[in-house]
Amino acid sequence: xxxxxxxxxxxxxxxxxxxxxxxxxxxxxxxxxxxxxxxxxxxxxxxxxxxxxxxxxxxxxxxxxxxxxxxxxxxxxxxxxxxxxxxxxxxxxxxxxxxxxxxxxxxxxxxxxxxxxxxxxxxxxxxxxxxxxxxxxxxxxxxxxxxxxxxxxxxxxxxxxxxxxxxxxxxxxxxxxxxxxxxxxxxxxxxxxxxxxxxxxxxxxxxxxxxxxxxxxxxxxxxxxxxxxxxxxxxxxxxxxxxxxxxxxxxxxxxxxxxxxxxxxxxxxxxxxxxxxxxxxxxxxxxxxxxxxxxxxxxxxxxxxxxxxxxxxxxxxxxxxxxxxxxxxxxxxxxxxxxxxxxxxxxxxxxxxxxxxxxxxxxxxxxxxxxxxxxxxxxxxxxxxxxxxxxxxxxxxxxxxxxxxxxxxxxxxxxxxxxxxxxxxxxxxxxxxxxxxxxxxxxxxxxxxxxxxxxxxxxxxxxxxxxxxxxxxxxxxxxxxxxxxxxxxxxxxxxxxxxxxxxxxxxxxxxxxxxxxxxxxxxxxxxxxxxxxxxxxxxxxxxxxxxxxxxxxxxxxxxxxxxxxxxxxxxxxxxxxxxxxxxxxxxxxxxxxxxxxxxxxxxxxxxxxxxxxxxxxxxxxxxxxxxxxxxxxxxxxxxxxxxxxxxxxxxxxxxxxxxxxxxxxxxxxxxxxxxxxxxxxxxxxxxxxxxxxxxxxxxxxxxxxxxxxxxxxxxxxxxxxxxxxxxxxxxxxxxxxxxxxxxxxxxxxxxxxxxxxxxxxxxxxxxxxxxxxxxxxxxxxxxxxxxxxxxxxxxxxxxxxxxxxxxxxxxxxxxxxxxxxxxxxxxxxxxxxxxxxxxxxxxxxxxxxxxxxxxxxxxxxxxxxxxxxxxxxxxxxxxxxxxxxxxxxxxxxxxxxxxxxxxxxxxxxxxxxxxxxxxxxxxxxxxxxxxxxxxxxxxxxxxxxxxxxxxxxxxxxxxxxxxxxxxxxxxxxxxxxxxxxxxxxx
Numbered sequence: 001x002x003x004x005x006x007x008x009x010x011x012x013x014x015x016x017x018x019x020x021x022x023x024x025x026x027x028x029x030x031x032x033x034x035x036x037x038x039x040x041x042x043x044x045x046x047x048x049x050x051x052x053x054x055x056x057x058x059x060x061x062x063x064x065x066x067x068x069x070x071x072x073x074x075x076x077x078x079x080x081x082x083x084x085x086x087x088x089x090x091x092x093x094x095x096x097x098x099x100x101x102x103x104x105x106x107x108x109x110x111x112x113x114x115x116x117x118x119x120x121x122x123x124x125x126x127x128x129x130x131x132x133x134x135x136x137x138x139x140x141x142x143x144x145x146x147x148x149x150x151x152x153x154x155x156x157x158x159x160x161x162x163x164x165x166x167x168x169x170x171x172x173x174x175x176x177x178x179x180x181x182x183x184x185x186x187x188x189x190x191x192x193x194x195x196x197x198x199x200x201x202x203x204x205x206x207x208x209x210x211x212x213x214x215x216x217x218x219x220x221x222x223x224x225x226x227x228x229x230x231x232x233x234x235x236x237x238x239x240x241x242x243x244x245x246x247x248x249x250x251x252x253x254x255x256x257x258x259x260x261x262x263x264x265x266x267x268x269x270x271x272x273x274x275x276x277x278x279x280x281x282x283x284x285x286x287x288x289x290x291x292x293x294x295x296x297x298x299x300x301x302x303x304x305x306x307x308x309x310x311x312x313x314x315x316x317x318x319x320x321x322x323x324x325x326x327x328x329x330x331x332x333x334x335x336x337x338x339x340x341x342x343x344x345x346x347x348x349x350x351x352x353x354x355x356x357x358x359x360x361x362x363x364x365x366x367x368x369x370x371x372x373x374x375x376x377x378x379x380x381x382x383x384x385x386x387x388x389x390x391x392x393x394x395x396x397x398x399x400x401x402x403x404x405x406x407x408x409x410x411x412x413x414x415x416x417x418x419x420x421x422x423x424x425x426x427x428x429x430x431x432x433x434x435x436x437x438x439x440x441x442x443x444x445x446x447x448x449x450x451x452x453x454x455x456x457x458x459x460x461x462x463x464x465x466x467x468x469x470x471x472x473x474x475x476x477x478x479x480x481x482x483x484x485x486x487x488x489x490x491x492x493x494x495x496x497x498x499x500x501x502x503x504x505x506x507x508x509x510x511x512x513x514x515x516x517x518x519x520x521x522x523x524x525x526x527x528x529x530x531x532x533x534x535x536x537x538x539x540x541x542x543x544x545x546x547x548x549x550x551x552x553x554x555x556x557x558x559x560x561x562x563x564x565x566x567x568x569x570x571x572x573x574x575x576x577x578x579x580x581x582x583x584x585x586x587x588x589x590x591x592x593x594x595x596x597x598x599x600x601x602x603x604x605x606x607x608x609x610x611x612x613x614x615x616x617x618x619x620x621x622x623x624x625x626x627x628x629x630x631x632x633x634x635x636x637x638x639x640x641x642x643x644x645x646x647x648x649x650x651x652x653x654x655x656x657x658x659x660x661x662x663x664x665x666x667x668x669x670x671x672x673x674x675x676x677x678x679x680x681x682x683x684x685x686x687x688x689x690x691x692x693x694x695x696x697x698x699x700x701x702x703x704x705x706x707x708x709x710x711x712x713x714x715x716x717x718x719x720x721x722x723x724x725x726x727x728x729x730x731x732x733x734x735x736x737x738x739x740x741x742x743x744x745x746x747x748x749x750x751x752x753x754x755x756x757x758x759x760x761x762x763x764x765x766x767x768x769x770x771x772x773x774x775x776x777x778x779x780x781x782x783x784x785x786x787x788x789x790x791x792x793x794x795x796x797x798x799x800x801x802x803x804x805x806x807x808x809x810x811x812x813x814x815x816x817x818x819x820x821x822x823x824x825x826x827x828x829x830x831x832x833x834x835x836x837x838x839x840x841x842x843x844x845x846x847x848x849x850x851x852x853x854x855x856x857x858x859x860x861x862x863x864x865x866x867x868x869x870x871x872x873x874x875x876x877x878x879x880x881x882x883x884x885x886x887x888x889x890x891x892x893x894x895x896x897x898x899x900x901x902x903x904x905x906x907x908x909x910x911x912x913x914x915x916x917x918x919x920x921x922x923x924x925x926x927x928x929x930x931x932x933x934x935x936x937x938x939x940x941x942x943x944x945x946x947x948x949x950x951x952x953x954x955x956x957x958x959x960x961x962x963x964x965x966x967x968x969x970x971x972x973x974x975x976x977x978x979x980x981x982x983x984x985x986x
Contacts, residue, residue, distance in 0.1 A: 053085035065980035096140035157466035179400035183409035210258030220268035479616035488699035490718025509599035514588035522593030543728035601732035606975030686710025724759035
């Protein structure tokens with residue numbers, strides 16, 4: 001059996017072996033870079049740093065993000081007072097980790113320390129791995145620079161005195177953990193109380209970390225209080241904590257607080273909780289239409305509640321089985337139980353909760369499902385610290401904000417991610433498994449070091465982190481690797497490769513953890529959890545193919561690594577290494593135990609992915625074929641994703657063919673207006689129809705959403721199967737979003753949640769395009785605010801007209817004289833509506849008048865206002881089709897079946913009726929229930945003054961740090977492509 005000496009060898013720094021003058025920093029070529037970050041909205045300079053030192057191969061974007069986010073800005077003992085070189089950051093981190101491992105007796109000699117330091121610095125500077133953000137913020141500031149900071153109420157576990165002690169300052173120890181799960185009890189004051197939750201969350205957010213809590217312990221509205229009276233209920237406290245989170249920026253900088261709320265499905269307030277954020281979105285929409293700023297940082301969102309957390313619902317197997325049985329028994333029920341007072345208990349239909357969950361998720365992407373029995377079936381420590389197997393507090397009750405860390409309450413996890421593409425040789429089409437394992441081992445030592453000299457926000461978290469020592473290693477850039485290898489993200493090949501490499505990561509991490517245990521002992525609560533932990537690892541080994549016997553104590557069949565696919569693709573060597581690794585792990589674990597209760601998660605890796613110059617984040621697929629390369633002098637260069645070229649090359653395309661294909665992706669179309677002015681359409685971005693590209697290769701380049709004007713995208717099942725294939729081979733969970741198009745249905749949501757549960761996924765997030773009033777995805781570089789016409793305010797519509805219409809049409813052209821028109825009669829319920837559409841002599845619509853037979857009523861006044869608004873828009877030459885889209889689908893009374901009109905038979909409101917009438921006037925009967933047998937088309941040139949370019953959809957969310965609109969999805973969170981600000985905790 002090996003020992004930890006296998007890691008203390010020069011793998012990447014062999015040329016330093018016999019050198020007395022060279023250092024690890026001499027192995028890199030360096031450059032000087034200026035970094036300037038500007039608020040896109042105000043023009044304010046947020047960061048302006050000159051002559052910063054970075055390795056030569058770093059992109060400008062990586063330099064910007066690292067310098068603005070992670071360089072220490074004050075208290076540095078040099079001529080400028082701040083960190084101005086990547087060398088300083090690398091040394092600050094590596095020296096701390098090295099000294100911690102020496103103190104822990106894992107590093108035993110100065111020779112081992114020197115090798116460890118050089119290897120981790122080399123790999124760090126070579127962008128092969130990166131620790132989570134709190135490490136960059138906090139680690140090594142005292143040890144290297146003497147920056148102490150005032151004590152912030154943190155604690156650590158003293159291994160000599162064997163007890164928890166308060167920290168004397170902020171930085172002698174490090175708050176290195178990004179992920180915390182915090183318990184809460186049903187009381188106002190004292191340890192684990194509601195009031196202490198405010199303090200604990202504030203500490204975590206200030207340090208750059210995130211927190212998750214299951215609030216099911218809090219009594220429901222109407223439950224009795226010990227002093228008389230009744231409780232104001234769970235929701236009242238959640239709204240208060242939400243406000244607290246909104247007031248705090250993570251890391252003491254500009255990152256938003258990261259927060260996860262969980263609630264069990266049997267809580268009496270479950271329906272109010274489920275529908276909370278959807279109702280708040282409706283308020284935002286209404287405020288936006290009144291003219292309030294509805295961007296994510298705008299006044300509309302600031303006014304409503306529930307915007308500072310990801311919400312999830314814990315669904316049990318029993319609940320999901322009843323959902324499946326709804327077809328047979330629509331009256332399936334669940335009892336909602338008061339926490340301490342049974343008088344509030346009530347029987348609720350499963351269908352009511354199920355429909356509310358899916359409608360709310362459809363509306364605003366919250367809440368997401370977590371599957372409690374799936375989470376706990378893979379729980380390595382179900383006996384906790386006291387040996388009580390069935391105790392609720394020893395179960396997995398929550399996850400961190402992004403959903404990847406799932407473990408006991410009052411524990412923490414520090415994360416790091418490996419840039420997996422760095423280990424692929426595209427020329428020889430081989431994966432460097434030895435280098436990969438070497439980095440896995442080194443980073444696990446780093447994470448262990450961060451626990452040993454870590455500090456924590458509460459005494460319980462300090463104690464339990466010491467007792468269980470969970471770490472969270474993951475990967476980034478998976479989509480890049482799969483594309484270059486020539487495997488579609490949604491394919492058996494991609495799943496076989498992904499699950500194998502992630503399985504090696506987890507298996508080898510546990511092996512290194514076992515070797516640490518051999519040296520310094522297992523985590524303290526290993527023995528009382530040993531039986532269950534070994535069972536979990538055996539099940540992982542079964543998924544890896546190392547054991548052929550049936551899975552133990554599972555009520556479903558997890559996906560296994562498909563070794564036949566690996567063999568077919570000449571990747572047997574990866575499959576062999578996977579099986580070998582898990583055999584080693586089980587053998588070592590039986591002999592020595594483990595130093596860490598968990599070792600791996602799949603975090604979203606937003607900011608740190610950019611720091612590593614990754615083309616994709618975490619295990620997410622690509623979102624676009626078009627990238628915007630940031631230039632050192634400011635501005636951007638538009639390019640195709642360079643990995644497309646690498647993939648095409650590996651697929652056998654010639655240089656000229658590759659040039660034609662990439663040019664096709666970036667092609668533009670020039671439009672000439674009637675007045676002679678010209679403009680280019682925006683980038684198309686799609687790859688379908690590219691010259692030379694073979695049909696069988698199209699799927700390799702599929703993206704999470706439709707790309708440009710293309711129609712292809714990865715199906716929801718593709719996302720589910722990717723998660724299901726890797727979930728049995730990691731300790732924790734996966735931060736993962738299933739992307740759905742705008743026209744997805746609520747039934748689609750239902751099917752995805754059911755399929756996720758069936759395949760053993762522990763939790764999943766669903767996001768439907770356009771489901772939020774302020775949407776964090778963009779597919780164009782333009783920074784001007786815009787949304788779809790149906791969501792625009794009147795002023796936004798006018799701005800679009802001003803931007804897209806020749807100067808002579810920017811003024812209002814009032815209708816004068818006698819006009820020709822057509823009146824559409826309709827009756828909704830008992831209300832008769834008469835809509836008259838007037839036109840100018842040239843055929844353009846100029847006015848819409850809406851009247852009713854209810855003279856002197858409120859509805860008459862509202863119809864007059866609607867008539868005037870629409871008419872003024874037409875006179876400003878807002879295209880009628882855009883007005884129709886704005887009105888389409890709005891729902892309010894009166895609505896329902898329509899009489900008196902020959903083509904329209906059902907509407908959702910009077911606005912929807914007007915939308916259909918405008919469509920008819922444009923000779924578009926597609927949304928009418930009855931189509932005319934014969935009708936004459938009006939010439940298109942009579943409908944609008946010019947051909948308006950078909951623009952790509954744009955989204956108006958702005959980065960909270962730099963106001964950029966280039967926010968993109970990052971697991972279950974979002975990240976800014978300009979400055980790296982993330983809404984998550986990694």
